[in-house]
Amino acid sequence: MIVSVAEDTGGLKDAAPWIAAAKPEYTALIDDKHLVTHLYNMVNVPTAVWINEQGRIVRPNEVAYVDNRYKAMHGIDAAPYLDAIRDWVANGERSAYVMSEQQLQERLKPQSPDRAMADAEFALGEYLYKKGSGPDAIPHFKEAQRLAPDNWNYKRQAWALSDAEKDYGTSFMKEVQKLGGKPYYEPRKLPNKP
Amino acid sequence: MRHLVFAAMISLFANVVTQAFERGRIVIYDGVTTQVSESPEAGKDLWVTMADLKRATGFVVKPQGVCREQLCFPLPKDRKAEFVSKKGKVSWFNLTAFARLIKQPVAADEKNAVWYFGPRPDVRDSYITSLDAPDFTLPDASGKMHSLSDFKGKRVLLVTWASW
Numbered sequence: 001m002i003v004s005v006a007e008d009t010g011g012l013k014d015a016a017p018w019i020a021a022a023k024p025e026y027t028a029l030i031d032d033k034h035l036v037t038h039l040y041n042m043v044n045v046p047t048a049v050w051i052n053e054q055g056r057i058v059r060p061n062e063v064a065y066v067d068n069r070y071k072a073m074h075g076i077d078a079a080p081y082l083d084a085i086r087d088w089v090a091n092g093e094r095s096a097y098v099m100s101e102q103q104l105q106e107r108l109k110p111q112s113p114d115r116a117m118a119d120a121e122f123a124l125g126e127y128l129y130k131k132g133s134g135p136d137a138i139p140h141f142k143e144a145q146r147l148a149p150d151n152w153n154y155k156r157q158a159w160a161l162s163d164a165e166k167d168y169g170t171s172f173m174k175e176v177q178k179l180g181g182k183p184y185y186e187p188r189k190l191p192n193k194p
Numbered sequence: 195m196r197h198l199v200f201a202a203m204i205s206l207f208a209n210v211v212t213q214a215f216e217r218g219r220i221v222i223y224d225g226v227t228t229q230v231s232e233s234p235e236a237g238k239d240l241w242v243t244m245a246d247l248k249r250a251t252g253f254v255v256k257p258q259g260v261c262r263e264q265l266c267f268p269l270p271k272d273r274k275a276e277f278v279s280k281k282g283k284v285s286w287f288n289l290t291a292f293a294r295l296i297k298q299p300v301a302a303d304e305k306n307a308v309w310y311f312g313p314r315p316d317v318r319d320s321y322i323t324s325l326d327a328p329d330f331t332l333p334d335a336s337g338k339m340h341s342l343s344d345f346k347g348k349r350v351l352l353v354t355w356a357s358w
Binding site for chain 1: 222225227297299300301302303305306308310311312313315318319321322323324325326327328329330332333334335340342343345346347348349350351352353354355356357358
């Protein structure tokens with residue numbers, strides 16, 4: 001089954017129109033505190049995690065585009081990932097895409113102290129923003145971005161809550177251009193198709 | 195005239211209460227927001243009364259350390275003054291020094307008097323050893339709450355997205 005989670009500080013107001021338009025037949029949740037980002041050490045959307053029937057992770061965070069509408073921008077083909085999901089659905093634990101404990105422990109890394117501090121700064125910024133102290137939230141969002149420069153969730157969410165050009169001197173497109181072709185997402189590491 | 199005096203007194207009382215509230219400090223610990231008393235200690239550290247410590251964090255200072263249920267963190271004997279202080283009849287606890295001791299991240303906003311305490315590293319990273327997917331409880335668009343653990347027994351593709 002699919003459990004989708006909207007990582008949106010604006011909560012229902014920002015996420016609900018998209019959910020209504022998608023008419024999902026799966027569970028669609030709204031995370032206005034970026035709790036899943038913190039818990040799973042995520043850095044971007046869309047990110048997926050595979051969880052087996054026992055509630056254990058069998059594939060960790062990875063970019064999870066399911067169509068190619070933004071492929072020109074990030075270069076990621078959705079097809080291999082969809083094939084992998086179908087294989088897991090058909091074969092469960094026998095799927096070649098299910099990772100061993102050793103593979104998982106090599107892939108999953110403890111949070112760095114900087115990332116942990118970035119999470120705290122971002123959460124404090126969100127609290128202040130929701131209390132109506134938007135300008136006071138900005139230094140905390142900036143600090144989170146400084147501490148976790150690869151975390152696009154913290155950049156894009158903060159920019160979306162105010163005038164990014166005025167308050168942060170940048171925009172999403174400008175930042176993507178600055179990468180100069182460097183991958184915007186960590187490349188997927190899928191095994192060869194069985 | 196008597197009504198006007200009474201109204202003025204009520205208004206004055208409300209102002210005093212509001213000011214007292216505004217002087218208070220906000221602690222966000224384990225995701226729960228608690229207002230605590232302002233401390234007489236100067237400096238950037240957050241000192242809380244022992245009663246506020248228990249209310250805001252569930253921790254209690256005991257002879258063996260700072261404890262919550264089965265969990266106890268001993269305080270270094272030669273540094274006790276860094277953590278506990280007595281002013282008159284009230285004992286205070288330095289919550290930010292304790293966070294540093296247990297390597298807990300803390301973000302603070304002096305202007306708004308808010309302290310946010312993140313999870314300890316052993317709590318945060320425990321899933322890497324167990325591989326148990328960290329549980330969470332969130333609402334759907336109708337407000338109904340769902341926990342990831344509700345779906346045990348099924349394979350779950352957990353996918354995040356955003357409107358931004």
